[in-house]
Amino acid sequence: MFFLNKSYWGILFFLFLAGFSFSQSTTIHGRITSEGEPVPFALIFVKGTSFNVQADAGGNYQVTSVPSGAYELMVSAYGYEKTTRMIRIEQEQLYHLDIELKQPEKSIDEVVVSGTMKEVSKLDSPVPVEVYTDKFFKANPNPSIFEALQQINGVRPQVNCNVCNTGDIHINGLEGPYTMILIDGMPIVSGLSSVYGLSGIPQALIDRVEVVKGPASTLYGSEAVGGLINIITKKTTNAPLLSADVFGTSWGELNADISGKFKAGKKTQSLVGINYFNYQLPVDKNKDGFTDVTLQHRISVFNKWNFDRRENRLFSIAARYIYEDRWGGEMGWNRSFRGGDSIYGESIYTNRWELFGAYALPLEEKILFQFSGNGHDQNSVYGDVPYLAQQYIGFGQLTWYKTIGRHDLLVGATYRYTYYDDNTPATSTFDTLTGGKNRPSHMQLPGFFVQDELTLHPNHKLLLGLRFDYNSLHGTILTPRLNYKWNSDNRKNVVRVSVGNGYRVANVFTEDHAALTGAREVIFVSELKPETSWNGNVNFVKHIITGNGTFLGVDATIFYTYFNNKIIPDYETNANQIIYDNLDGHAVSQGLTLNLDLSLKNGLKARVGGTLMDVYSVEEGIKERQLFSERFTGVWNIGYTIRKIGLTIDYTGNVYSPMRLPLLGPADPRDTYSPWWSIQNMQLTKTFRHGIEVYGGVKNLLNWTPAKGVPFLIARSADPFDKQVQFDGSGQVVVTPDNPYGLTFDPSYVYGPNQGIRGFLGIRWTFH
Known part of the structure; x- marks a missing residue:
């Protein structure tokens, strides 16, 4: 036992x-x-x-x-x-x-797609492409991509209205209609949506933004005369499982970006993003009786699906819906006054949907079909003037890639259909029998393009491109381009030379907000002809990497664009009119842009840029500087990370030289030119465990607003319906004791944001 x-x-x-x-x-x-x-x-x-x-x-x-x-x-x-x-x-x-751990060398060879419509090394691309990642925009968080673009050298968001604060994007001094906005390579934001469509793109879903300055009409069509901005969303393979970014400001603004991804089977992944923005606090700090910033309520939903990740069977489809309710005007305005003539307000309801995708045919050849469609419904009133507009665009593109010896060929066929209807003279006719008659615009634009990227030598490339389009309203369009690239053996020195032709059909009411706001009458002297242009630029890039890990990048470009038939609105002949006509002469945009990119091992990073430019028109031998065009602009983005405590300090800003502004007549007491002005921001970001970041700071440190130093911004804000304004027989304003300067109500004297200094605080959470 x-x-x-x-x-x-x-x-x-x-x-x-x-x-x-x-x-x-x-x-x-x-x-x-x-x-x-x-x-x-x-x-x-x-x-x-x-x-x-x-x-x-x-x-x-x-x-x-x-x-x-x-x-x-x-x-x-x-x-x-x-x-x-x-x-x-x-x-x-x-x-x-x-x-x-090692700090990565400065990324000098990102993959880009915008220059040649295919993924290539940035250094190998014959077309100069600037790349800005989501980290760049986080240094100065903004509620929309429209405002975020202000940190890019040579790119300026232009506010076009003191009342509703809408705007467009200028590249190298050229107005918004000359800039093409793409989402994942698709022409989504254009025409009617060029004024409102840049709001509500969820920044949590943005992987990078690629900017091409100069002609891109050969590949992307007639709207890419001045350049293009391609907003590339995250792939489902590299997006976090869940992310959230929420911040608010001391002005009462609230912005939230939430995104996540999930699997639906072995080969299907989906990416979902929601953007919400709300601002409901009327502020009138310049004491003109009008809101300084428009009140907005906006929601945007984005969904992207990848059905097969194998390279030869790519199929992705994405959709976005945006709804926005915004208004600006007299402080006492509410919805009951919408469309009336007692209290002035500008109210815009926007409903917009977008659908786009790509499918790589399961063949040995590289054949890709891309498609997009969008609908935009705008219900708006500007005082007592309604503007009701609908636009539908369908787009399809088939491309074939083939490498034959030293030739890298790209051949494509496109078709674009645009339906547009509104309640303005742009879509109406008049006959003696029936009177006014609605006539929506139906435009068909089939096209064909071919591109040959020829490798002359490992250090020399030549790109030849030609595009043929047939516009059902304006006929044949032919746009050629030529690009040459040289790089040194170590690829740290690159020279690019580009020459190209541009072509643009204008639609005043969808592209120029000034044609709708205020009390001015729109006058068309004659039927507007399409604009044509020739553009050339020389780009030089140099990368310097020292033994201690310091990186310095230099990117300099000389640009020149010559326009025929340019359409320039005339604000000055008659204070009560905007006169549109093709220029009987020519216009020029020329200048020099320089970017410096510095990265040190101690955590200091800086990107500084400046652009010198001269934008003018010549008619009957008289040279005149373009309205809303500065001679110099500078931007900077300086950041320093204290690694021991996980703290990053970001100092961002921009500075602008004077620009010519529209006056209402010789007696208008406001200055012809704006002053030098600068918007500067400071941000602190603290990194915590589990993917959490808390950030906060101050925007517009100098508390600059355009109202400083001028007697008023909005002309006759006390009489927005011109009830007390008298006109003579020719339509000119009569000077009276109540109107000593001979003015009418007009909010177009604007060149920068009206929002002063404000604090902000936010939190980000990323879960991989």
Whole structure:
């Protein structure tokens, strides 16, 4: 019995030891550093297991209860290269492992698609393309991509109305209609939506923004005369599982971006994003009786699907819906006054949907079909003037890529249909029998283009392109282009030369908000002819990387554009009219732009840029500077990260030289030119564990607004319906004691945002 008992206890003891041995676990601990400095809040993954931890603020980490075996540790941290380490754990109870992370070299060779309509190395592209990632825009968070673009050199969001604060995008001094806006390469934002369509694109879904300055009409059509902005959304493969970015300002603005992705089967992934913006606090700090900033209530929903990730069977489809209710006007305005003539307000209801996608045919050849469609419904009133408009656009494009020896060929066929209808003279006719008659516009635009990228030598490339379009309203359009690129053997020096032709059909009421707002009468001297242009630029890029890891990038461009038949609105002949006609002469946009990009190992990064330009027209031998065009603009984005405490400081801003502004007559007391002005911002961002960032700061540090230094911004704001204005027989304003300057109500004297200094606070959370 004793023997049995003894054996029993022996067996139990043996099993205990065996169990202890088999369940022996180890604690892995150590420190994550970079160049001797701790890396705070790095993520440590034990691949193939559920062991995932995050380092503390000092870079220290600890993974407990890891069973014996061989493992691969992966360490990642924002701003550093991912690092993996193979380890073998035996029967130790404490395993020490310090890991050194490397800061990545400055990305000088991003992949771009906008220049040649295919994914190529940025350095290999014969067309100069500027790339701005989502991290760039986070240095100065904004509720819409329209406002965010103000940090890009040579790109300026232009506010066109003091009342409803709508605007467009200027590239190198050219007005908004000369800039094409793409989403994932599709011409989504154009025509009617060029004024309102840039709001509500969820920034949480933006992977990068590519900017091409200069003619891109050969590949993208007639709207890309001055350049294009391609907003590229995140792929479902690299988007986080869930992310949220919410911030508010001391003015009462609230903006929220929420996105996430999920799988629906083995080969299908979906990306969803929601943007919500709300501002409902009327403010009149310049004391003119009108709101300084429009009140807005906006929601935008985005959904993108990838059905097959294999390269030769790509199929993706995306959709976006946006609704916005905005108004600006007299402080006492409410919805009951909408469309009336007692209290002035500008109220815009926007309903918009978009659908776009791409399908790579399952063939040996690289054949891609892309498609898009969008509908835009605008119900708006400007005082007592209604503007009701609908626009529907359908677009399809088939491209074929083929490499034959040294020739990289791209051949494409496109078709675009545009339906447009509104309640203005643009879509109406008049006959003596029936009187006024509605006549919606139906425009068909089939096209064909071919591009040959010829590699003359490893250091020399030549790009030849030609596009043929047939506009059902205006006939044949032919747009050629030529690009040449040279790079040094180490590819740290690149020279590009570009020449191209542009062509644009104008639609005044969809593109020029000034034609609707205020009390001016719109006059067409004759039927507007399409504009044509020739553009040339020379681009030089140099990259300098020192032994201690310092990176300096230099990007300089000389540009020149010559226009025929340019359409320039005339605000000055008659204070009560806007006169549209083709220029009987020519117009020029020319200048120099320079970008400097600096990155130091100590965490300091800076991007500084400046543009000198001269934009003018010549008619009957008289040279005149273009309205709303500055001679110089400068931007900067300077950031410094204190890695020990996970704190980043960002200082961003821009500065503009004077620009010529529209006056209402020789007696108008306002200055002909704006002053020098600058918007500057400061932000602090603190990084915490689990993908959390808290950020805050001050926008418009100098509290600059255009109302400073001028007697008024909005002419005759006390009489917005011109009830007290007298006119003579020729339509000119009569000077009276109540109207000593001979003015009418007009909100077009605007060149910058009316919003002064304000604080902001936000939080981001990203879960991978």
